[in-house]
Amino acid sequence: MVADNGYRKGDRRMEFIQKKTADNAAEHFLPRAADKGTKLAWDRFEGQLPECGFCESGLSCRDCLQGPCISNPFRDSNKLGVCGKDKDILAVQSLLRLVLKGTMATLDQVGDFVEGVVAKKAKPRDKSAAERIVCEIEALLKGGGASLKKAFPKSLLAAWEEAGILPQGVARDIFKASQKTEGGVAGAEETLLWAFKAALLGAFARKLQGGLKKAVFGAAPAEIALDMGVLKKETATILLYGRFSPILKAKIAEAAAKKKVAVMGVCTDPLLGPYLFSPVTSYGSQELPLMTGAVDLIVVGDQFVNPSLAAIAAEFSVALVPTETLKDQNPDALAKAIVEKAVNAFGFRRTIVRDIPDAKKSALMGLSAADLNMK
Secondary structure (H helix, E strand, O other), X not given: OOOOOOOOOOOOOHHHOOOOOOOHHHHOOHHHHHHHOOOOHHHHHHHHOOOOHHHHOOOEXXXXXXXXXXXXOOOOOOOOOOOOOOHHHHHHHHHHHHHHHHHHHHHHHHHHHHHHHHOOOOOOOOHHHHHHHHHHHHHHHHOOOOOHHHHOOHHHHHHHHXXXXXXXXXXXXXXXXXXXXXXXXOOHHHHHHHHHHHHXXXXXXXXXXXXXXXXXXXXXXXXXXXXXHHOOOOOOEEEEEOEOOHHHHHHHHHHHHHXXXXXXXXXXXXXXXXXXXXXXXXXXXXXXXXHHOOOOEEEEOOEOOOOXXXXXXXXXXXXXXXXXXXXXOOHHHHHHHHHHHHHHHHHHOOOOOOOOOOOOEEEEEOOOHHHOOOO
């Protein structure tokens, strides 16, 4: 990202606007956003410059009320935090914290999916496979997922076990790993091994989630259109942002098909059995589709969704429906309400200009080892 030197509100001289993205569709909206005074990720990044070197290099800590602390790599003083953490511990604990966030997000998604399948909110295409995988997931949550370990080479399992990073279950691994981000006398190497252990637990959960998705919804490779050019001018359009329950996504797709509403995605799984959600843009430019005028409603999870999305949606009169709330919601009723709201929004947004860039690509997705022909 490069500073926007020379551009002023209302200035149309494009030569003064330095290139900020390799995405031509995204670049189309940057002058318009500057003209309207709409702050995007690029602007907020530039507003943070110069960034704190200690934070950027992982040499800062605010884990307790004794700090915040830094470890200065260029001076003999300030090498240790108040509690005595050195630069290596600070850096590796930052990594462990990020790994734990990703693993817990995956486990939360898997848990919601299993709960929905067990409650018969979705009818599996392969019932026996779904029941088997649900049992494996429950075993992983309570223990180490013994049956899943059979999918890995014995030599690899032996190496993991020798290093002490073979998962032993969520209750033990996540709780204990989280304590390593606070204090104690564990060195950098041991803390790093806890990060590996938490990452393996997340990888096991992700593998099982993929298997359950295939058992419930089916799976097949598909060619799918992507980029902002897939948005439609004459059709009500819903965008799914981030990761949330695949059961809810399927219900939304079913309800939308009945009302001839288009459903696409940003930073969400584009393939869900028979349903395809064309990726409209990437994480960094997730705010821009709302500026096209061609998005009538967005459904958002938590993971991969920027908080700025709520303000941008309000600015461009786009309805927003969060999926991760304190109260459980019935997926059938919620999906129906979402589609009805999108249809109504499309009706009163007809006067809004729809500015859709001429940018469309295609990709072949969903391939796996089962699809490979080695002959």
